Amino acid sequence: MPTIQMTTLPHPDHRSGPPLLRETLGTVLRGLRGETGRTLRDVADAARVSPGYLSEIERGRKEASSELLASISGALDVSLGEILIRAAFEVSPPGTVSPHCTDSSKGTDSSPGSVSPREPVLAA
Template identity: 45%
Template sequence: MGDLVPLPRPAHRAPAPQRPEPLWREVVGRELRAERRRQDRTLADVAGDAGISVQYLSEVERGLKEPSSEILGAVHGALGLRLVELTGRVSRALRPSGPVALAA
């Protein structure tokens, strides 16, 4: 028998780089910060009303800390938000902006 000749491989395209999905804590932090700024309130003001330190609230807003449900409740309460409002905003922020292709 003769030598085997390899068949050419089909051109393989690397998938387009996708931006990684943000962490939940990052989106929650952005939403809390946006609401605080909409209300023209300081970190110290909201932290004081929530009963937490300014440093901790700052870290939550920057997405560096994963707040417990108690802390989250204190902060959204200090901002006059209901939990359903906050989670709705977070859900909308996480929703894909373009078409979504689902594989079967």
């Protein structure tokens, strides 16, 4: 069962209020790329997108379509669900959302911070 480490990533702080989803997704994507030590060009080539456009997405300047997010997640070798769970964790006020999953094949809950690919649930 894959384990996801939840860490708070820095958000651009150029305005008040919650970060935009595109900024959060970009921060998550850049963080995942950094965790794997891959270059922008390497991931862009694997996702079949230009490095410049991927950079714009990572900086929260461009919206990524669902198809492009799927392509980038494949290039990073992570599920789209993992990206969305990390983004949800980042945009939620502290203490309101904790990563939580139920493994329906075993009828057991996984510990907070680890995510089963079966039934991800964000518990409030």
